[in-house]
Amino acid sequence: MLKLIEVEENSGLRYLCEGAIMFDIEFVWVIVISLIIYLLIVATVLLIWGAGLWQRIFFVLAGIPSGTLGPFIYRHFIDRHSSP
16 A cells, blocks of 8 residues: 555554545545436436437326327427427
8 A cells, every 4th residue: 555654554644544545546436436427317318308208208107198198288288388
């Protein structure tokens, strides 16, 4: 392990320095992995929203077949309030 300060073998300062180095490296990996997961979630949401698939996903999750009540809900609620 890398030593920052030369101290005695059994000194608490040496173990404190080594523990801090190990903690910093692990903490950086936690931040990097969290950012990657966050960016994947954001990219997925933007892709679904940008492609207009969120309406289809909503209908599927609501259990509405696309040929029955789906077009009615789309025409009377979603399409009316969407921006031009």
